[in-house]
Amino acid sequence: MTQNQPIKIALAGNPNVGKSTLFNTLTGLKQHTGNWPGKTVVLAEGSFSFKGREYTIVDLPGTYSLLSTSADEEVARDFIVFEKPDITIVVVDATTLERNLNLALQVMEITDRVILCINLIDEAKKKGIIIHENIMMDKLGVPVIKISARNKMGIPLLLDTIDRMVTGKITTSPYQMKYSEEVEEKLNQLIPKVEKLVGNDLSPRWLALKLLDGDESILQTYIKRKEQGQGAEKTNEYVR
Numbered sequence: 001m002t003q004n005q006p007i008k009i010a011l012a013g014n015p016n017v018g019k020s021t022l023f024n025t026l027t028g029l030k031q032h033t034g035n036w037p038g039k040t041v042v043l044a045e046g047s048f049s050f051k052g053r054e055y056t057i058v059d060l061p062g063t064y065s066l067l068s069t070s071a072d073e074e075v076a077r078d079f080i081v082f083e084k085p086d087i088t089i090v091v092v093d094a095t096t097l098e099r100n101l102n103l104a105l106q107v108m109e110i111t112d113r114v115i116l117c118i119n120l121i122d123e124a125k126k127k128g129i130i131i132h133e134n135i136m137m138d139k140l141g142v143p144v145i146k147i148s149a150r151n152k153m154g155i156p157l158l159l160d161t162i163d164r165m166v167t168g169k170i171t172t173s174p175y176q177m178k179y180s181e182e183v184e185e186k187l188n189q190l191i192p193k194v195e196k197l198v199g200n201d202l203s204p205r206w207l208a209l210k211l212l213d214g215d216e217s218i219l220q221t222y223i224k225r226k227e228q229g230q231g232a233e234k235t236n237e238y239v240r
């Protein structure tokens, strides 16, 4: 992250949680949004500035997981893995928080530069749902911000949190899922080998998990991109 290059932000989240609404709120762009799931199929990129810094922001397709069982999941996952956004904002629906956290935990396995954005807080209030963001923040190890993207509520705090993350005033230590003893043992054997292959390019633990799961697609993509000399700069490839 250098001073004169824009900071890259990715918006990830389940379908229909308000990612595009937040994207429009932040960028002021009039991107068309609708209330049916899976609508975002190509990546839209916008920009904004805050406290003298330029940001680019990419609206990823809505997915329930990053297991690459669908094209959308693969696009979202590959963007986070290979384009390495400086910050990934995971947008979740305050009224279906538990289900949404599945994706958040998966993102947190790939990158530690995560902000959890709990959207539709107005709907949650109507339903009497109370969310203790400080407890969540402690448990998850990343900033947790309550917003209503449509009503532009919580946006100043979100921007401030982005700024403090960029300037290193906030450091994160995302909660890492622990697996069974057997899996953890295999991971311990595999991680040093994976580290030799990918160094710091990808999270070795996450890649080792994928390999244990029988998913070699990320490693193959990594090798292919390496051969083609594609670095983290090639964002435009994904962008409309």
Ligand SMILES: Nc1nc2c(ncn2[C@@H]2O[C@H](COP(=O)(O)OP(=O)(O)OP(=O)(O)O)[C@@H](O)[C@H]2O)c(=O)[nH]1
Pocket: 013, 014, 015, 016, 017, 018, 019, 020, 021, 022, 033, 034, 035, 036, 037, 038, 039, 040, 061, 062, 063, 119, 120, 121, 122, 123, 147, 148, 149, 150, 151
């Ligand atoms: N009540 C309420 N509705 C919201 C809020 N934010 C977004 N919505 C609505 O939620 C619906 C989905 O919003 P989108 O921004 O299209 O959601 P998305 O996550 O981009 O959806 P996909 O691209 O399909 O994954 C729209 O009808 C929005 O108006 C909010 O803060 N409160």
Ligand SMILES: [Mg+2]
Pocket: 019, 020, 021, 033, 039, 040, 059
């Ligand atoms: Mg959308």
